Amino acid sequence: xxxxxxxxxxxxxxxxxxxxxxxxxxxxxxxxxxxxxxxxxxxxxxxxxxxxxxxxxxxxxxxxxxxxxxxxxxxxxxxxxxxxxxxxxxxxxxxxxxx
Numbered sequence: 001x002x003x004x005x006x007x008x009x010x011x012x013x014x015x016x017x018x019x020x021x022x023x024x025x026x027x028x029x030x031x032x033x034x035x036x037x038x039x040x041x042x043x044x045x046x047x048x049x050x051x052x053x054x055x056x057x058x059x060x061x062x063x064x065x066x067x068x069x070x071x072x073x074x075x076x077x078x079x080x081x082x083x084x085x086x087x088x089x090x091x092x093x094x095x096x097x098x099x
Contacts, residue, residue, distance in 0.1 A: 002076075003073055003076035003077045003079075003080050004077060006073045006076070007070065007073040007074065007077060010069055010070055010073055011070070014035065014069055035067050035069070035070075039066070039067045042064050042065070042066060043066060043067070043070060043074075045064070046063050046064060046066060046074060049061045050074075050077060050078060050081055053081060053085075054081050054084070054085075057085060057088060057089070058085075059082070059085065060078045060081040060082050060085070062078075063075060063078055
């Protein structure tokens with residue numbers, strides 16, 4: 001859950017940073033590495049792949065290179081999905097206690 005929350009907060013933060021840099025002259029300073037359209041397409045595809053894996057109880061695919069802003073949290077989200085899948089496929093009697 002925390003990985004999902006961090007991911008959403010980072011996306012919102014990036015949106016707020018970009019909003020402050022609108023071409024009407026408001027705001028000041030530079031936005032740190034705002035995602036490009038290609039980044040957005042890779043992020044969208046990665047999220048779609050992770051969601052499809054979760055919905056189908058499949059192995060979460062390896063993530064493509066992502067913008068540094070999101071890469072750590074997307075990696076955490078993928079790891080969470082891998083762990084959830086493993087727990088779902090492990091019979092209750094052989095499960096290790098939760099971490």
